[in-house]
Amino acid sequence: MNTTKLCFIGAGFHAATNIYPAAVEAKAEIQAVATRSLERSAAALQRFGSSGRPYEDYTAMLENEDCDGVVVVAQPGDQPCLVLDCLRAGKNVYVDKPLGWNAAEALGLAEAAEQAGVVLMVGFMKRYAPVYMKLKQLIDQESLGAARSFQVKFAVDSTPFCKDEEQFIKLAAIHMVDLIRYLFGEVIQVSGMSGSSGEYISMSLSMKCAGGVVGSIYFSGMSAWSRESESVLVTFDEGFAAADEMNRLTIHRSYAGSTLPWQSLAEEDTILTSSASAMSGGLRDLYLRGFVGEMEHFMDCCRKGQAPLSSGRDNVQTMELCGRILSALGPDREEAARFSS
Structure with missing residues (x-):
């Protein structure tokens, strides 16, 4: 090559x-x-x-x-x-x-x-993170049935670089906003509530996607979250999948036996995770967060002359959703969210 x-x-x-x-x-x-x-x-x-x-x-x-x-x-x-x-x-x-x-x-x-x-x-880069690529595969292949709902949490100390809700959504939480589109399709309804004060961000959102999947989102940008945290929980017809901190995916399939599920050790969870080793030399984080994957994808697209998964055209929809989120948080955000005029 x-x-x-x-x-x-x-x-x-x-x-x-x-x-x-x-x-x-x-x-x-x-x-x-x-x-x-x-x-x-x-x-x-x-x-x-x-x-x-x-x-x-x-x-x-x-x-x-x-x-x-x-x-x-x-x-x-x-x-x-x-x-x-x-x-x-x-x-x-x-x-x-x-x-x-x-x-x-x-x-x-x-x-x-x-x-x-x-x-x-x-x-x-989250589109190229192994945990979310596997979650996307579960959704698309419907191996647990159709996806019905999701819960997303993203909490980080964004106070050094985000001074208001618009900066938080477009500089920090934008990765999760884009991930929601990637996993569940385009969002057709957004509602939200804000408890933010200046650079201290606290918001709760509800969304409905075009395919019928509904979800709730918890965003927090405060110094309390110096230990950055994120998770995505998806409920399917026949089980659930929980992606936790980008290094662990728990897949639960609904019990389908002939006896009551509490009468035996019959329920099963499959846990996928990455090993932690000094041998990674610090590279583990670059792989699990998707940085290496996105570089490999960009290089492959350059060689083949094909549109990337996270193309400039696709980015328009993510920026539009950011604006709709800000607008949904209240009338005082409308000026900040006026992106199409």
């Missing part, structure tokens, strides 16, 4: 902690790096074992480098312009979420990618 050559724009904390290592683990070749500092670009190349070329001007990199794709991991407000320049240069692009601050901006970038005939992928 030929090596996939990637150029990078940005080398901040998230990029250096998750995206660069995941690309290396996915067997990408880091061909060039562009940041605002030539020294910082060179340091990033050295850190990840690349003999590629450093840049302090990303436009020069786009002009000079013949690569398979460009990875953009920058500040959310900067990413639309960076991505648009990449698309105009005819480059395939992976960009960290969110792409565009609303559905209208996201749509413009999706259309630009389609007009350029290039790949545009948005970094919703």
Whole structure:
């Protein structure tokens, strides 16, 4: 297999902690790096074992480098312009979420990618996390019957980087918002209640999806949750499945014996989990959270010229749902959620 050559724009904390290592683990070749500092670009190349070329001007990199794709991991407000320049240069692009601050901006970038005939992928890594891929398989194959309902919990200390509900939904909880669409299809009804105060986020949501699945969502962004926590529970016709903290999936099939279920040890739970070992060298988290999987998917799409699972076009629907959630939380959020005007 030929090596996939990637150029990078940005080398901040998230990029250096998750995206660069995941690309290396996915067997990408880091061909060039562009940041605002030539020294910082060179340091990033050295850190990840690349003999590629450093840049302090990303436009020069786009002009000079013949690569398979460009990875953009920058500040959310900067990413639309960076991505648009990449698309105009005819480059395939992976960009960290969110792409565009609303559905209208996201749509413009999706259309630009389609007009350029290039790949545009948005970094919703939970779609590529093993626990959620297995859960998606259970839903699609209906091995436990049809999915009927779900409960989602996501709690994190978002106070350092989210100062209101709009920032929380679009910078933190957006991964779970996108995951709901991925697992259950498009959402047709949203209602919600908020107990938030400034940067201290507390909200409860209810949703109904086009296929009839209904669900409840608990979001919390407070310093109380310095230990980030997430879970997804799905009830099917013939059992349930519970994804817990991204490293454990419990699958329960309803008892179908001839005697009462409490009369014997007849009920069965299947537990799927990842081993914890010092031998992972810290890579376990990159795999379980989906970072390696999304890099592998992007590279495969670049080679084949096919639309990614989390494409720019698909991203429009996620940004639209973010806006609908904000609107559902109350009239005072309507201005923040006015994404289609």
